[in-house]
Amino acid sequence: MDAPSNPSRGNMTILLSRAQNGDRQATEELFPLVYQELRTLAERFLAGERKNHTLQPTALVNEAYIRLVGPEATWENRAHFFGAAATAIRRILTDHARTRDRLKRGGGKQPVQLEEAMTVAQDVRDQDLVGLDDALTALTAIDPQKGRIVELRFFGGLTVEQTATVLGISPSTVIRDWQFAKVWLHRELVKNL
C-alpha cells in the first residue's frame, strides 16, 4: 500500500485527539485531508486497481483511516475520523450533484414524482441530494445535533452506536433524534418538490 503523502500518521493522530477534545480548528484541519484521501481512494478503485473488490462506504472510510492514521489507533480516534469522513462524503456527493444538476437542467427545477422522492434512500438522485443537503442545512441551523446525526448516519454510514460514540450522547438519544430528523427532512423534501 502507498504511504500517504501528507500529513504524517503522527500528525493525524494528534489532530484527531485534538478534535476529540473539542478543538474546532483541529476538526477543520482534519476535513480536507480526509476529503482528499477519500477521493483518491475512490478514484483508484474506479481506475480498476482492484477490479474485483466491492466496497461499502464504511470499508472505504476504514481504508482511508488506515492509510492516514495507521491501524492501531483507539476506537475514539476512529470514531472521530468517521465523523470527519461523513462530512467529507456529504460535501463530495452534494457538490457533484449540484454541478450535474445545473448542467443538466440549466437551472430550472424539474418536479419529480412523489413516489420517487420517498425512495431517495434507495436510489440517490442528484436533485434529491441537493434538496436533502439544503434541508439538512436548514435543520442543522435550528438543531445542530440532529443535523449532525443525519450526516453521520446517512452520509457516513455509521450505526446508532457509532454515532453515539462520536457525539458523546446515548444511543437512545441518537435513535430518537434520528427518527424525528427523518420525519422532518422527509416533510421538507416532499414539500419542496
Added chain:
Amino acid sequence: MDESTLKRAERVYFEVSHLHANARRAALDAACAGDAALRAEVESLLQHSAGAREFLEEPALGTDFRLLTGVDAGPDTMAGRTIGSFRVDERLASGGMGTVYLASRADADFDQQVAIKIVKRGMDTEEIIRRFRAERRTLAALDHPNIARLIDGGVTPEGQPYLVMEYVPGMAIDDYCDSQSLDTHARLKLFKKVCDAVQYAHQNLVVHRDLKPGNILVTPAGVPKLLDFGIAKLLTESSPADMTMMEERRLTPEYASPEQIAGVGVTTSSDVYSLGVILYELLTGCRPYVLKSRTTAEMERVICEVEPPAPSTAVMRPQTRVGPGGKPETAATPEAVSSVREGSPQRLRRRLRGDLDNIVMMALRKDPARRYASVEQFASDIHRYLCDLPVIARAETPAYVLGKFIKRHAWGTAAFSVAVGLLIAGLVFIRAQRDEAYAARDQAERIADFMQQVLGAADSGDTRAMGTSASIPDVLAAAAARAQVDLAESPRVLAAVRSVLGRAYLGLGMYDKAEEHIRAGLTLREDILPRGHHDIAESKLDLAHLHYARGELKEAEGLLRESLAVHQHQRGEKNQDTARVWNDLGAVLRAAGKIDEAEVACRTALEIRRAIADSRDTIEIAESLNNLAGVQRQKGNTAAAIVSLEESARIRKKLLPHDHPLVVQSIANLAILKAGAGDLAGGIELMREALPMEARSLGLEHPDYARSLSSYGVMLMRIGRLDQAEEPIREALRIRRLRLEPGDPGLLAGVDAMARVLIKLHRDAEAEPLLREALELAPRGTERAQTYRASITAELKALYARTGETAKAERLAGEGAAPAADERNAVPPSDGNP
C-alpha cells in the same frame, strides 16, 4: 422556525405518534391547547411518519462509491430516445439495479408497450453482457401466462446494458389484495398461481432470486405476472469467487433467505423462502421480521436467527416498528389488518391457526433442507388446504425448537454445567446422609431427571419425538466428556450420569452410543455396589430396553427376568418398580410371539398398578391397558382389545395434555383397532384426529407417524377413496425408507400398501417393482409369513396376466404354492398392531 418551536413540536410529536387516530386527536387537543401553529406543525409531521420510515435508512453511498469521484452517473434524459427498436416514453421506476422505462415499439404498426430496464452504471458491464448472452435463450424461453416475458436485450451506444420486457400494467400483489379486500381464500388462490409460475421457471432451470411483492404485479383482470425472472442472477452474480457483498447489497433483504444473506449457495429453495415471506405478508399484513437497520450484522441476526411469530399470532399483535428511543411504536392495528381480509381479528386468527400457520412457517424455515422440497410441494400444500385436505406442513416439534435453542445460545454446555453441578450436589447430599435410604436415591434420580429435562427429553415420548436433530447428540457428547472429567472422583454419580446419557441415546435411536454408556454405568455399579443392589438392577433394565429396541428379544427377556427377581426380592410384589418390570416383560414377550405369557405379564402389571393406585386413574394403569389391548388383539379378541384401549385413552386424555404423545398413541391405536374390526369410518375419523397431533409431537419423519399415515391411507383405500389414499401412503413410505432398516416390518408394510393402492389405481407399471420389493423384504418361515408371501405372489401373477408378461409370471411359479389370502390378512403385521 426556531429552535424552541422545533423542540415543542418534537415533544408533542413523540407524545402522540404512537396513538391511534382517536386517541391521537384527543392528545393533540390537550397538548396544543390554543396553539394552532404548533398543532399544524405536528400534524404535518405526523403525515410523514410512515413515509419517513425507510427514508435515509440506506446510507448514501451504498456500494456505489463511484458517486464520490464525480463520474457522471448517466444523464436521466432517456425520454424520446430510441433503444433497439423501441422508443422510450417515460420513466417508470428506479431501483438498486437500474431504471425502468416505459417504451413502445418504434417501427411497428401495432402498438406494443414494453418495459425497458437500463442497468445502472457502475455495474460490471462486460460481465453482465456476457452473462446475458449466455442466459438470454433460457430466459426468453420462459413462456408462461403468469411470467412477464423477456423480449430483447442489448447495449446502448453509451455502453449500458438493457433488457426489454413485457410491460405489465398492474399493482403489486400485496396492494392489489388489500385494495380488493380479498379474503384469505382468495389470497391463497392468487398466491398459488404465483407459485405455479415460479415452479414453471424452476423446471426450466431459472431461479428468480429476488421475489418480492414489487416483482409480482396483478393486472386489473386479476392475473398475477412475475417480473424480472432470472434478472437478479444476470445482474448480481459476480465472478464465482466473489459474489457475496454485491449480491447482498442489491437484493431486497426483507425477502432474502438466510442462505442468501449468509452468502452461501442460492437454489430453488431460496425462492420457496421468499414466497413464504410474501405469503406471510399477504395473510397477515406484516413481514415476519422487523429489521431495525440494514446493516449486515442486523440482517444476519434477524434473518438467520430470529424465529418469526406464527401468522395467527402476528395478526393479533399491533404491528410495531422501531420508534423513538428504540421503543416499538404501532404501525397498524389488528383491526385495520383484518378489515381487508376476514373482517375481524378473531376471525382472521381462526382462519390462520393450524394449517396455514404450519404451511407458512414450513416455507420460512431457516434450514433449506427443512423447507418444502420444492415450490411445487409448497403449492400443492396450499391446494390441499384450499380443498380441505390434510396438509404436509407440520409445526416444528417442541423438542426440535428446544434443540435449536440450545444450539443457538450455546446453552448446551451451560445447562449441563448446571445439571452436572446439581449431580455433584446430589452426591454431597447422599454422602451427608451416609445411608442408602430411598430419599437419597430419589434425590439423585430427580437430578438425573432434571438433566433429561434439560435435553427436552422429560419422558420417553418426548425423547422419541426428538429424532436425530443435530444438536442434541452434540450436547450429549459434550456432557459425556464433561462427566468423565468432573465426576471421576464420584463413580456412583458418574454411573448415574452415564445411565442417563445411555437412556437419552436410546431415546434418540443411537443404539451403539446407548450401549456404550449403559454398559459403562453397569460396570461402574457392579464395581462399587453390593451384588443385587437396586442400581445394578436398574442398569440391567436399561440394557434390556436397549436389546428390546434392537429386536434382541431373548437377551431382553433374560435381563428383565433377572431384574424382576431382584425387584420382587427387595421391593416386594406390590411395588411400582416391580410393576414396571412386569410391564416391560409383557412388551418383550409379546414381541417375541409368546402371547399367553405376555398376557400374564401385562395383567400382573395392571393388577399391581391398580392396587397401588387405590381406585384412582393413573398413567401407569393406562399404559398397562394399552399394552394389554395389544395382546388381546393379537389373540384375536378385538372386542376386548377395544374396551381396554378405550379405557386407556380415556385415562390418558384425562390426565395428559391433549396432544401428548401418549394420548396420540392411544387414539391412533384405537383407530387401527376399529378399522381392523370393520369400523372403517370410525377408524378414519380417529386417525384424522391423531395425525396432526402425532406430526406435532413426533415430527414429520418419525416412523410411528409414518405407521399412522400409512394406516390412514389403507383405511381410505378400503372405503374406496383411492384419490385420497395415495398421498398418505406415499408419504409414509418415503418416511419409512428414510428412517427404517431393510429388515423392519414397517418398511414392508409401507411397500405393500403403496403397491396395493397403485394396483387399485390401475398403475401396474408403478406397482410391479414395489410388489417385487415386498417379496424380497417379506420374511419366510412362519405360516403367517408364507401366507403373506403367497398373497404377494398372487398379486404379481395377476399383474403380469394383465400386462401380458407371461414369462415373468412363469418365473414366479415356485412362490405360488399357498392360496392367495384376502387383503385384510395380507396386510403385513406391523400396520395395525397397537
